[in-house]
Amino acid sequence: MPSLKSTFQHVSVAPTNPRLKPQAKTFDVADLYRGPVADSARGIDSGIPLDEKLRQAYFWIVNHAVISPHYDIEYNDGPHHSYTFGDSKAKLTLPSAQSYSSFILMPLLNFAVRRRCLLVGGPGRGKTSSAILMGVLAGYSLKEVRRGMQHGQPQMTISDLLGNPLPADLVNAKSMDEIKISWRKWLGMRVKIIDEYNRIPTRTQSALLTVMGDNYAELLDHIFECPESAWYLTANDDAGGGTYQVIEALRDRIDIVVKTLHFNTRFLNELLTRIEEGIEPAEVVPPAIIFAESEIDRMGDEIRDVAVPPGLRRRLEFFASQFEFLEPAADQLEYKTKDTAKLASADIHQLSAGETGKDKLKDLGAQTKNGLSVRALMTVLIFAKALTYFHGNREVELDDLRQIIPFVLHDKLAPDPDAPFFEAPGNAVFRVDRVGWIRKLFDLSCAEYDRLNLDNDDPLTKLEAEFAAGLEGVAESEARARLVKIERLLAEWSKGRKLYGHLFDDVLKLKYLHQRYTNYLRWLVTK
Secondary structure, eight states, X not given: OOOHHHHHTOOOSSOSSTTOOOOOOOOOGGGGGOOHHHHHHXXXXXXXXXXXXXXXXXHHIIIIISOOOOOOBOOOSSOOEEEEETTTTEEEEEOSSOOBOHHHHHHHHHHHHTOEEEEEXXXXXXXXXXXXXXXXHTTOOHHHHHHHOEEOOTTOOHHHHHEEEOHHHHHHOSSGGGOOEEEOGGGGOSEEEEETGXXXXXXXXXXXXXXXXXXXXXXXXXXXXXXXXXXXXXXXXSSSOSSSOOOHHHHHHOOEEEEOOOOOGGGHHHHHHHHHHTOOGGGSOOXXXXXXXXXXXXXXXXXXXSBOOHHHHHHHHHHHXXXXXXXXXXXXXXXXXXXXXXHTTOOHHHHHHTOOSOOTTTOGGGGBSOOOOHHHHHXXXXXXXXXXXXXXXXXXXHHHHHHHHHHHSXXXXXXXXXXXHHHSTTOGGGGTOHHHHHHHHHHHHHXXXXXXXXXXXXXXXXXXXXXXXXXXXXXXXXXXXXXXXXHHHHHXXXXXXXXXXXXXXXXXXXXXXXXXXXHXXXXXXXX
């Protein structure tokens, strides 16, 4: 009879998603020169596909390690059932396709793309345990992971975090170059864990920011280059508080925020079994789901190869364009942004209240105090690709984008709790439920996108396609004709239409195209 430990270490040989269709392989002439020897030299495993291995890791963790019997990342394949409970009409959906727990899946996706994940929740909810498992998946022993973990505490100095100069060198060195640094071993690890990061003093946070943001540590003019790593930070709340306020730049470097879900007491028997058998899940991780460094590198390459179709990219553009525009912030069009108001320390809510004629419920930008940064948009794209890859596909779909956006933008979009949207019946809950609010924003944006019929009637897309073909060989008459089309479109849009965020970005894109053609015509004439 198999031992309980061997049961814990069992990884099913059955495919985790049996309905997946094999991806068509594009012929590459380089394949003619590849073989078993070449693959071995490059450290590439010839076993199961890496997306399947990633799913095996997910299901092992969710079934044997972190007890999270939740399926809040919902996918449907055809009709599904739903039920309502209680006075508030709480809705339960039974997904008709394979669905997942965000608390397990999001850290795993962060492991795959080697970004920065913040795990938030009360003490004892499994934040640190989840992060430790990611270190074990990267091939480190449990002892190495625990010794490499940095524990935030109010007395932590930069030397505690990064390392110390050797005492003898400090005494005898005649220059900084002669001093050797004893760097902390955790700096070289491919999974880095900072427990309770909001208890680290502000000065030490600045040193951590350099490591986390730029992948190097600096001490006494000496540099330690860190490997590309998956970061896991934990905190007991997501308000930025703690012993020390987290500096804004450090919070901005966090790519994805994951909230711990509550422990379902109907699974208490699982805890009892672990106590009675003396099993620590991180000590019995199956070798079959541990990733070699070369596999993590290759997995990252495969994730980046996942396609984002133009129509879906356009929906993301439309969604992201809603939030930055603030009409009363400046006189010149380019500066009519929330960032302009923020830099002037102006009250954004008070400024936006002065706008007249707009439907504040329709204007999604009225719900936020800020717009989205370039870093936030790039993070949305890479995690959407990662979720698609995990799901077994090679082209991002609308559901993938809808599921990932709330976790990436959790700390990136700041809600205005006094906005009319939150006063509307049934919307007060979104002041607390940040994930649900961001998903609602995306759904409303998609509904408006469909109402405007932008998939079929978007004149700017046609102008963009013309320009993307290049200017080489474009005759003077054609360039002038394109300028006329831009001017006519601007004239049409200016007739009595309210200016919303998506139109603001479109107008500025037209100005950009107009300037490019104007400069091209000047070059043609002088030539």
